[in-house]
Amino acid sequence: xTREKPKNLWLSxxxxxxxxxxxxxxxxxxxxxxxxxxxxxxxxxxxxYLLCILAIGVPVMMCEIAIGxxxxxxxxxxxxxxxxxxxxxxxxxxxxxxxxTAGFLILCFYVVVAGWAFAYTVKMLxxxxxxxxxxxxxxxxxxxxxxxxxxxxxxxxVALLTLWIVAKGVQKGxxxxxxxxxxxxxxxLLILVGYAVTSGGFDQGFAFLFSFDTSKITxxxxxxxxxxxxxxxxxxxxxxxxxxxxxxxxxxxxxxTFMVAIADTxxxxxxxxxxxxxxxxxxxxxxxxxxxxxxxxxxxxxxMPFGTAFGVLFxxxxxxxxxxxxxxxxxxxxxxLNEKHGISRMKAAIGSxxxxxxxxxxxxxxxxxxxxxxxxxxxxxxxxxxxxSRWMMPLGGIFIVLLAGYALRSEIMRDxxxxxxxxxxxxxxxVRYVCPVLILMVFLHALGWLGFDPLQRWYWIAGAIGAxxxxxEMLRPRVMPALAGR
Numbered sequence: 048x049t050r051e052k053p054k055n056l057w058l059s060x061x062x063x064x065x066x067x068x069x070x071x072x073x074x075x076x077x078x079x080x081x082x083x084x085x086x087x088x089x090x091x092x093x094x095x096y097l098l099c100i101l102a103i104g105v106p107v108m109m110c111e112i113a114i115g116x117x118x119x120x121x122x123x124x125x126x127x128x129x130x131x132x133x134x135x136x137x138x139x140x141x142x143x144x145x146x147x148t149a150g151f152l153i154l155c156f157y158v159v160v161a162g163w164a165f166a167y168t169v170k171m172l173x174x175x176x177x178x179x180x181x182x183x184x185x186x187x188x189x190x191x192x193x194x195x196x197x198x199x200x201x202x203x204x205v206a207l208l209t210l211w212i213v214a215k216g217v218q219k220g221x222x223x224x225x226x227x228x229x230x231x232x233x234x235x236l237l238i239l240v241g242y243a244v245t246s247g248g249f250d251q252g253f254a255f256l257f258s259f260d261t262s263k264i265t266x267x268x269x270x271x272x273x274x275x276x277x278x279x280x281x282x283x284x285x286x287x288x289x290x291x292x293x294x295x296x297x298x299x300x301x302x303x304t305f306m307v308a309i310a311d312t313x314x315x316x317x318x319x320x321x322x323x324x325x326x327x328x329x330x331x332x333x334x335x336x337x338x339x340x341x342x343x344x345x346x347x348x349x350x351m352p353f354g355t356a357f358g359v360l361f362x363x364x365x366x367x368x369x370x371x372x373x374x375x376x377x378x379x380x381x382x383x384l385n386e387k388h389g390i391s392r393m394k395a396a397i398g399s400x401x402x403x404x405x406x407x408x409x410x411x412x413x414x415x416x417x418x419x420x421x422x423x424x425x426x427x428x429x430x431x432x433x434x435x436s437r438w439m440m441p442l443g444g445i446f447i448v449l450l451a452g453y454a455l456r457s458e459i460m461r462d463x464x465x466x467x468x469x470x471x472x473x474x475x476x477x478v479r480y481v482c483p484v485l486i487l488m489v490f491l492h493a494l495g496w497l498g499f500d501p502l503q504r505w506y507w508i509a510g511a512i513g514a515x516x517x518x519x520e521m522l523r524p525r526v527m528p529a530l531a532g533r
Contacts, residue, residue: 055217065225069371070281071311081319085255088263099276106477110451113463115291121383122285142446147379149439150284154376155406156431161369162201168362176345184342192414209373214396235364239321248328266500283443285379441490452479472530480516
């Protein structure tokens with residue numbers, strides 16, 4: 048079969064690395080990873096998280112990039128072309144459809160969250176966040192969300208900026224944007240870390256993040272590491288698969304994947320070094336969750352020299368991180384409309400943007416006019432989050448590894464990954480036998496159905512992986528032949 052000619056390509060390897068890292072680094076990554084790191088043992092948790100990245104994040108990301116590059120298209124088209132090359136069942140295209148839909152629905156509520164960061168950049172500058180307590184700033188946050196015009200206006204701004212960048216194209220829009228946004232984010236982050244060093248709480252913040260406390264490594268910590276390793280890299284949302292379709296043929300997928308994973312982890316840890324020293328210096332609670340960003344930190348900045356200026360820089364950094372993530376979430380939909388149906392990127396962006404604005408408006412109204420509408424105990428915003436993060440993304444991840452590890456002929460992925468025999472055999476073993484079990488754990492835990500402590504019952508996990516490996520190699524051997532270079 049003649050390979051699909053790429054319609055768009057990144058200008059350089061760094062185009063994909065910056066775009067994929069921008070997709071991975073979002074608002075949740077800035078506060079959540081540092082927080083769970085400190086909560087679950089600091090350096091011990093970081094080590095466990097890196098092992099989880101190697102076990103689940105890197106192999107699945109390599110799957111998505113390889114399928115994207117092989118199929119050269121949106122998630123639906125790329126999977127369809129690869130399956131067609133394999134003479135397989137085209138129902139696999141539904142996996143791409145689910146991933147694309149998940150990314151779009153995530154964006155529908157993410158623009159509201161990103162709007163908070165944009166709004167707080169201005170509020171920090173104009174003095175709207177002047178308060179004497181966390182409770183008072185909580186009132187400011189609630190008042191902001193209670194005003195549909197203010198909340199909706201900032202959400203609309205994020206949506207329009209996202210659509211404008213994506214409409215300009217892969218090279219002139221996305222790649223040009225991330226080429227200045229990601230280095231800008233890194234510079235702002237380093238400035239804030241330097242500021243945190245002078246706060247007087249740097250030693251405490253550093254200890255919170257990197258003290259090696261193995262006693263805090265529990266089953267819950269393992270599940271937190273697994274979940275973050277899966278969700279942080281924007282897997283099963285259509286973003287990485289679509290971005291992967293723009294990678295030139297001569298670029299190493301393995302090397303690129305590792306660089307993205309390392310960059311994402313470094314940004315998260317640097318964010319922790321920027322945030323927690325300031326929190327400790329002002330005697331605040333480092334476990335405040337999302338309130339850490341929008342309530343505790345603004346108060347801390349006000350109490351410090353040049354705090355307003357650095358507060359503006361901080362929220363500008365968060366805004367950039369939010370925008371780069373938003374871009375990746377809609378690119379799959381725009382690419383599908385553009386490549387499959389021949390609609391110009393501008394018209395595709397406008398069309399998908401119109402649907403986005405309708406759904407995001409309902410998500411925004413969940414905080415004010417529609418706050419009383421809670422079918423089955425969840426408002427519209429919560430339902431979008433629940434359906435995507437707890438159902439669609441974990442299931443999408445499972446189907447992706449089943450497709451790559453079982454359904455496709457071995458030579459398709461081997462040719463695309465271009466790994467040495469040992470490297471390919473290791474990747475194949477992880478994708479076929481380890482990743483399905485671990486992603487299933489993430490899925491069951493997200494739904495509250497796991498029912499056992501994974502550390503206390505580690506042999507259950509090992510047994511499941513072992514049984515799957517034995518059964519897989521008996522029925523359809525692939526790992527052993529790959530190890531032998533066949």
